């Protein structure tokens with residue numbers, strides 16, 4: 001039974017890519033077969049895995065130019081990647097009055113998982129609400145939203161919730177915002193605690209227990225083309241993402 | 256002679272708003288008359304100044320519903336703000352095939368500075384390349400781009416340079432990328448030094464001397480509706496933004 005997870009927040013630079021890679025890497029290290037999909041034309045996830053200018057990529061899949069199977073790259077044991085490329089931006093700009101266009105990713109993934117055994121699909125989403133995000137929200141059953149522990153990130157959360165409710169109503173009744181988690185967190189700081197209180201008040205049960213602390217090795221590891229567990233296994237970043245991956249693994253309320 | 260400065264980077268969450276507010280506040284503290292303009296529908300700058308749901312705002316100005324003078328709010332001594340509102344997003348979505356629409360902000364500001372003495376106009380730009388950014392690039396003569404000291408921010412810089420060259424060629428020959436500066440910087444870290452070397456190699460003279468270090472008080476101060484100099488005058492954030500404002504003040508090569 002494949003769990004399809006979207007890591008999504010329309011705000012930029014909040015840790016979607018860092019979280020996608022390291023949650024996936026942690027799940028893979030625990031023996032799960034994980035497929036990462038880079039849905040961002042910026043292709044940061046792909047570059048973090050050492051894939052630049054791929055011949056075959058997720059854009060070609062969305063245009064139905066070739067089979068999704070042809071795009072899958074093995075990153076390491078148990079960890080596969082479907083990379084993005086710059087031209088993916090063209091798909092995003094498509095104004096999408098054709099509702100078939102919302103379902104392409106879901107259909108391709110359903111097809112793929114018939115022949116390839118996959119435990120987790122992790123979708124790294126772009127910071128926008130266009131056709132790529134809609135495809136992610138249609139394909140996914142669970143959404144996890146990274147948030148900065150700062151006051152204005154709550155407005156961003158409201159926007160995510162609104163979007164997910166719309167998607168749920170119109171396109172994918174199985175979609176659920178399964179959790180939100182802090183990134184670049186300073187746990188003992190007053191601002192973090194205030195934001196934490198507000199979320200726990202307004203959305204009981206939504207905030208995951210694990211917060212990802214500010215950790216410079218998380219910023220460095222993409223340059224080494226490594227996830228945090230290879231790059232700095234003793235760092236706070238490794239500890240936090242291991243705990244976060246465990247927490248997500250153990251969430252069964254997504255059914 | 257008013258210097259009109261755009262703080263711009265199409266990447267999200269890199270410190271545009273934090274920099275706009277604190278550069279402006281520092282210049283104001285030194286006795287300059289500064290006008291801040293919030294050009295982001297997210298309106299984080301306006302909220303940081305305690306302005307939510309303004310009756311008159313920059314969207315109304317761009318629609319020519321009322322005079323720009325009617326929107327100006329005094330934040331503190333020497334510091335004025337033209338706030339944004341959520342409906343500003345409607346202006347952004349305008350596909351802008353009407354070239355007059357690119358010049359509205361410039362014309363309104365030219366009009367304003369005839370009757371109001373202003374030394375610096377600071378434009379806080381949104382993380383996108385739409386009609387709002389174009390208006391900023393047409394109105395401004397100097398662009399400063401905050402960058403994360405991480406490898407992938409260099410791709411973002413290339414994109415900024417491409418965009419500015421296009422604007423310069425087609426719409427505003429006076430536009431110049433006057434400098435880039437690191438934000439959330441960890442100075443002694445290897446990754447920061449590597450990125451620094453690459454920028455200094457590829458774009459000699461572009462990187463400003465001042466980098467803004469990671470400083471949690473910069474993240475907290477908006478919740479207090481204060482700039483860093485009021486909130487935490489002894490912090491690294493205050494020191495760094497004071498130095499950055501001085502460096503920008505002393506740049507005369509923008510002419």
Ligand SMILES: Nc1ncnc2c1ncn2[C@@H]1O[C@H](COP(=O)(O)OP(=O)(O)OP(=O)(O)O)[C@@H](O)[C@H]1O
Pocket residue numbers: 011012013014015016017018019040042044125126127183184185212213214215216218219220266267403405
């Ligand atoms: N916990 C952390 N500690 C330190 N740096 C971090 C942390 N999380 C993310 N970063 C850094 O913050 C920046 C933004 O992170 P990331 O690219 O993961 O965000 P994103 O939400 O995917 O951005 P985008 O919206 O552009 O896709 C990167 O430079 C990254 O290395």
Ligand SMILES: Nc1ncnc2c1ncn2[C@@H]1O[C@H](COP(=O)(O)OP(=O)(O)OP(=O)(O)O)[C@@H](O)[C@H]1O
Pocket residue numbers: 011012148150266267268269270271272273274295297299380381382438439440467468469470471472473474475
């Ligand atoms: N030097 C710093 N130290 C610590 N936190 C910082 C620093 N600079 C910015 N931040 C925090 O990073 C987040 C993003 O900053 P900011 O809102 O200024 O970026 P932005 O580029 O304006 O984002 P957007 O693209 O959404 O407009 C905020 O939570 C802010 O408080």
Ligand SMILES: [Mg+2]
Pocket residue numbers: 016017018040044045124125126
């Ligand atoms: Mg990303």
Ligand SMILES: [Mg+2]
Pocket residue numbers: 271272273295299300379380381
């Ligand atoms: Mg901003």
